[in-house]
Amino acid sequence: MRISDCHNVNDFRTMAQQRLPFPIFDYIDGAADDEVTRRRNTAAYEACDLVPNVLAGVEEIDMSVTVMGKKLAMPLFLSPTALQRLFHWQGERGVARAAEKYGTFFGISSLATVSIEEIGESISTPKMFQFYVHKDKGLNQSMIERCKAARFDALTLTVDTIVGGNRERCLRSGFTSPPKITPTSFLSYAAKPAWGLNYMLREKFELSNLKDHVGEGTNFALSVADYFNTMLDQSLNWDMAEAIRKDWDGEFCLKGIMSVEDARRAVDIGATAIMVSNHGGRQLDGSRAPFDQLAEICDAVGDKLDVICDGGITRGSHVLKALSVGAKACSGGRLYLYALAASGQAGVERILGLLQTEIERDMKLMGVTSVDQLSRDNLRWR
Numbered sequence: 001m002r003i004s005d006c007h008n009v010n011d012f013r014t015m016a017q018q019r020l021p022f023p024i025f026d027y028i029d030g031a032a033d034d035e036v037t038r039r040r041n042t043a044a045y046e047a048c049d050l051v052p053n054v055l056a057g058v059e060e061i062d063m064s065v066t067v068m069g070k071k072l073a074m075p076l077f078l079s080p081t082a083l084q085r086l087f088h089w090q091g092e093r094g095v096a097r098a099a100e101k102y103g104t105f106f107g108i109s110s111l112a113t114v115s116i117e118e119i120g121e122s123i124s125t126p127k128m129f130q131f132y133v134h135k136d137k138g139l140n141q142s143m144i145e146r147c148k149a150a151r152f153d154a155l156t157l158t159v160d161t162i163v164g165g166n167r168e169r170c171l172r173s174g175f176t177s178p179p180k181i182t183p184t185s186f187l188s189y190a191a192k193p194a195w196g197l198n199y200m201l202r203e204k205f206e207l208s209n210l211k212d213h214v215g216e217g218t219n220f221a222l223s224v225a226d227y228f229n230t231m232l233d234q235s236l237n238w239d240m241a242e243a244i245r246k247d248w249d250g251e252f253c254l255k256g257i258m259s260v261e262d263a264r265r266a267v268d269i270g271a272t273a274i275m276v277s278n279h280g281g282r283q284l285d286g287s288r289a290p291f292d293q294l295a296e297i298c299d300a301v302g303d304k305l306d307v308i309c310d311g312g313i314t315r316g317s318h319v320l321k322a323l324s325v326g327a328k329a330c331s332g333g334r335l336y337l338y339a340l341a342a343s344g345q346a347g348v349e350r351i352l353g354l355l356q357t358e359i360e361r362d363m364k365l366m367g368v369t370s371v372d373q374l375s376r377d378n379l380r381w382r
Helices: 009-019 021-029 036-046 090-102 116-120 136-148 168-173 186-190 191-201 224-230 238-248 259-268 290-301 316-325 334-366
Strands: 049-051 063-066 070-072 077-079 107-108 127-131 154-158 251-258 273-277 305-310 327-330 379-380
Touching: 009 021, 009 334, 021 168, 021 186, 021 334, 036 049, 036 290, 036 316, 049 316, 063 305, 077 090, 077 334, 090 107, 090 116, 090 127, 116 127, 116 136, 127 136, 136 238, 154 238, 168 186, 168 305, 186 191, 238 251, 251 259, 259 273, 259 290, 273 290, 290 305, 290 316, 316 327, 316 334, 327 334
Parallel strands: 077 327, 107 127, 127 154, 154 251, 251 273, 273 305, 305 327
Antiparallel strands: 049 379, 063 070
């Protein structure tokens, strides 16, 4: 399968599955428990229909949006995700350059495989840092100060990982960071020699922003669930979140907000954005889909901060539905991780181009020339 044969997110998923050892693929693709929420995240969009208008004169389209004080060329950006050099040797560097080409936000995780400083120096597109609050207070302060020095545009505090989700695919495969070959997974790694050669012969894998403080995940193999359970601060609460916001003193986003009550508290502590997200279904299985929660959250706080719909997006029409409900923009992880795994930076650029084209075409078919013309009048729920 070639990159030119990939015309949508699911095509890239198929290509990623062909190229990755199964423990690595299942880490991207899998979710918690029975993966009900992971499936529902996309299915939620299918329960809502678009109602187009015609004869609107749509030769010129403006799909730009302003999110967290930054103008983006498209209303979709790349959520920060961990461990990207496991999926392709270009990792975060390739994702960053693709986002830069398309003029949109992207982010790196606390568990990124390139440093805050490198991204700050080399990438001009708006960038966020996904902040996991660790038990090590020195590590927490170090990451914030490094992001300030590197002029990151937003700090995004992930609030839905107090404990690791029950990711049974990872339990079966024995997936860890760094990878540890087990009797179960040996043949899968052996059957993907290109991945193995890139992993072994290119620069050493590391969690660049953690390695000077903790060895787990870089020098000592650990599952992601065990990392969350042992390394992250389970006492994280609203007072701590507000203290981090004050320390950062810039655009501050809470990722993992799913209730109206929490959205209102985000406003109270001075957050400038929230990502309505269930972590791709990887934490609490049986929780609601972000799109299903979007309307009540937008009604409650949409005029007070930027509401971003995160998760389950595989089509441009999904983005238009979320914007019609009231989201300022959309974001996702798997939608570009499959493409990264399939073909590195070129893959990420292709899926961004395909989704941008879908958004533009669907806006024309909807009879709108800018995203602020979208509203719930355009929608019907089944």
